Amino acid sequence: MAAIIQLRGLSKHYSKTIIGVDDVSFSVEDGEFVTLLGPSGCGKSTLLRMIGGFEEPTQGTILLAGRDVTWDPPYRREVNMVFQDYALFPHMTVGQNIAYGLKMAGERRAAARARAAEALELVGLPDKIDQRPDQLSGGQRQRIALARAIVRRPKVLLLDEPLSALDARMRDQMRIELKHLHEKVGITFIMVTHDQEEALTMSDRIIVMEQGRVAQDGRPQDIYDHPASPYVANFIGTTNFLPAIVTRTGAGRATFNCGGAGVDVLTETAPQAGARVTLGFRPEKTRLLAEGETAPNVLEGRIAEVIYYGLGLRTSVELPTGDSLFIDTLLADTLVRSAIPRPGTPARVAIAPHNIFVFPGEVRS
Amino acid sequence: MTFVRRHLSGMLVLGIPLAWIVVFMLVPYAIIGTYSFWSKTYPTFRPDFQFGNYATLFSDPQYLQVLLRTLKISALVSVASLALAYPFAYWLVFRCRWAGVRTWLYMAVIAPLWVSYLLRAYIWKTILGTEGILNSFLMWSGLTDAPSDIFLYNQFAMVLTLTYIFIPFMVMPIYTALERIPPNLAEASADLGQTPWQTFLKVTLPLSTPGIAAGFTLTFCLSFGDFIAPFLVGGPDGNLIASVIQTQFGSALNWPLGSALSVVMLVIVLSIVSLSDRLERSSRVGAS
Numbered sequence: 096m097a098a099i100i101q102l103r104g105l106s107k108h109y110s111k112t113i114i115g116v117d118d119v120s121f122s123v124e125d126g127e128f129v130t131l132l133g134p135s136g137c138g139k140s141t142l143l144r145m146i147g148g149f150e151e152p153t154q155g156t157i158l159l160a161g162r163d164v165t166w167d168p169p170y171r172r173e174v175n176m177v178f179q180d181y182a183l184f185p186h187m188t189v190g191q192n193i194a195y196g197l198k199m200a201g202e203r204r205a206a207a208r209a210r211a212a213e214a215l216e217l218v219g220l221p222d223k224i225d226q227r228p229d230q231l232s233g234g235q236r237q238r239i240a241l242a243r244a245i246v247r248r249p250k251v252l253l254l255d256e257p258l259s260a261l262d263a264r265m266r267d268q269m270r271i272e273l274k275h276l277h278e279k280v281g282i283t284f285i286m287v288t289h290d291q292e293e294a295l296t297m298s299d300r301i302i303v304m305e306q307g308r309v310a311q312d313g314r315p316q317d318i319y320d321h322p323a324s325p326y327v328a329n330f331i332g333t334t335n336f337l338p339a340i341v342t343r344t345g346a347g348r349a350t351f352n353c354g355g356a357g358v359d360v361l362t363e364t365a366p367q368a369g370a371r372v373t374l375g376f377r378p379e380k381t382r383l384l385a386e387g388e389t390a391p392n393v394l395e396g397r398i399a400e401v402i403y404y405g406l407g408l409r410t411s412v413e414l415p416t417g418d419s420l421f422i423d424t425l426l427a428d429t430l431v432r433s434a435i436p437r438p439g440t441p442a443r444v445a446i447a448p449h450n451i452f453v454f455p456g457e458v459r460s
Numbered sequence: 461m462t463f464v465r466r467h468l469s470g471m472l473v474l475g476i477p478l479a480w481i482v483v484f485m486l487v488p489y490a491i492i493g494t495y496s497f498w499s500k501t502y503p504t505f506r507p508d509f510q511f512g513n514y515a516t517l518f519s520d521p522q523y524l525q526v527l528l529r530t531l532k533i534s535a536l537v538s539v540a541s542l543a544l545a546y547p548f549a550y551w552l553v554f555r556c557r558w559a560g561v562r563t564w565l566y567m568a569v570i571a572p573l574w575v576s577y578l579l580r581a582y583i584w585k586t587i588l589g590t591e592g593i594l595n596s597f598l599m600w601s602g603l604t605d606a607p608s609d610i611f612l613y614n615q616f617a618m619v620l621t622l623t624y625i626f627i628p629f630m631v632m633p634i635y636t637a638l639e640r641i642p643p644n645l646a647e648a649s650a651d652l653g654q655t656p657w658q659t660f661l662k663v664t665l666p667l668s669t670p671g672i673a674a675g676f677t678l679t680f681c682l683s684f685g686d687f688i689a690p691f692l693v694g695g696p697d698g699n700l701i702a703s704v705i706q707t708q709f710g711s712a713l714n715w716p717l718g719s720a721l722s723v724v725m726l727v728i729v730l731s732i733v734s735l736s737d738r739l740e741r742s743s744r745v746g747a748s
Binding site for chain 1 (some may be wrong): 642644645647648649650651652653654655662663666667743
């Protein structure tokens with residue numbers, strides 16, 4: 096597969112101190128679904144708008160299918176954008192909206208309408224061609240915006256927070272539909288979102304951004320299971336952070352003094368003995384031990400709080416050191432509910448050695 | 461008694477404006493309408509019901525000529541205002557990067573409305589006159605040797621003056637209409653392969669037509685009824701319909717004919733207003 100988009104050292108500095116995007120380089124393969132993920136202000140939207148041609152970089156180049164398009168205006172790039180609030184033309188019908196970008200290519204009216212109808216079919220709204228955008232619901236407008244963008248068969252489709260204006264139920268549905276649409280049309284998708292769940296469920300690859308830079312670039316599983324930094328670990332999913340001191344290092348594993356106990360971790364990158372580090376682990380990969388049960392890496396503490404959220408329990412445990420951590424337990428059976436632990440009772444927590452991340456230095460969660 | 465007490469406040473709130481409209485608007489219209497059917501017996505006029513006044517208006521070419529001239533001047537004022545106001549408003553809304561500059565320039569257009577209309581018309585007399593600023597400048601710069609009287613007392617001077625006076629009424633609705641267009645529509649248009657000029661023609665212009673229609677109606681109707689400009693800067697061929705009406709009620713002492721002329725004028729203005737209203741409504745169907 097060939098790279099369809101290549102960014103080389105792309106920066107957008109508004110001034111010496113205000114930096115939108117800072118020296119970003121990555122490439123996107125043809126047909127990939129890539130998500131730019133990060134909190135607001137991390138530069139992900141600016142990056143997308145630079146690929147679309149709506150903003151000019153202060154440095155770097157953008158290659159589209161091998162051609163330098165850094166300074167091309169939007170109307171000369173073979174990319175199309177789905178805007179956050181759809182940006183449908185209110186004075187045109189759905190059909191006219193979708194065919195809007197086709198007339199330019201010199202296509203005759205009838206052919207343009209036929210292709211618009213085809214695109215509408217693809218997004219599942221074949222009967223809306225003569226309606227006006229203001230007669231449609233949010234989810235329908237979203238699909239029209241999609242149809243309008245893909246009808247031009249762009250090399251890359253850019254999606255700027257495409258689901259953020261929809262209500263929760265609609266959002267879940269569109270997530271799956273977008274994913275299916277991507278598979279059907281085979282166009283490269285680059286999506287911007289601040290919603291980690293969206294990124295995890297939809298993308299082939301996630302690029303996590305932090306203050307204008309790429310914090311981590313990888314497949315959803317890699318990013319979730321091997322976060323490159325505490326920032327990534329904290330932004331995607333929930334992570335417990337505990338301070339620890341390295342006591343012994345060996346081949347592919349290390350032992351730490353953490354939370355008043357010895358903790359074994361499978362790691363390639365442990366610093367020297369005596370160094371201060373932070374251990375991170377996911378609440379759902381942490382287990383409350385039953386009485387008499389044994390496991391490697393047991394921390395002892397006291398239940399501080401139990402939150403019931405239908406699907407399961409989130410238990411907060413306080414360690415003798417004063418640190419606290421979360422444990423997520425799925426309630427796979429209604430009868431288990433009788434076993435909900437009581438706040439104040441002692442608890443033993445187990446974390447498997449391969450489920451622990453080691454970050455150098457101290458981290459505030 | 462209790463009924464009155466219960467509804468007293470409502471009656472006052474609605475009654476006063478209603479009375480105002482009846483006394484100061486409906487009654488005068490009725491009087492004008494009535495007068496227009498009366499007949500004139502020099503030196504006064506008597507109650508009657510005949511269409512002689514209207515017949516005079518449509519048979520005597522001088523009235524038709526004044527009417528056509530007024531329509532022409534008003535149309536020219538509207539077109540000139542549009543040609544100046546649209547690019548200005550467009551620049552303010554889409555190109556001006558500094559919010560402060562935008563506000564100040566917009567206020568600069570609106571501010572003259574707070575100056576007496578009469579004064580603003582009069583200014584042009586001092587600019588365009590033989591002893592005026594324009595002539596002084598031309599002679600100072602050496603472009604002309606003697607003061608010229610070609611600038612003042614003609615239709616051009618009237619169009620210029622009226623455009624100057626009424627242009628805020630063109631800028632305001634267009635500015636509002638342009639401001640209401642979401643900026644990402646232009647981006648979407650560019651994204652779909654349209655050049656800036658195509659985007660303007662296909663998106664910005666159609667979405668700003670309600671503003672253009674409103675501005676056109678306002679400037680046209682205001683110019684149509686104006687009689688200060690022809691009085692101050694209009695020449696011998698600068699008689700407009702309002703000044704003719706004024707003459708009929710004044711020196712000519714022919715109230716019935718003046719009333720008939722007023723009714724014709726009212727009908728024209730109301731048709732233009734309702735026409736533009738319809739246009740605005742039809743273009744708003746999708747834009748709401």
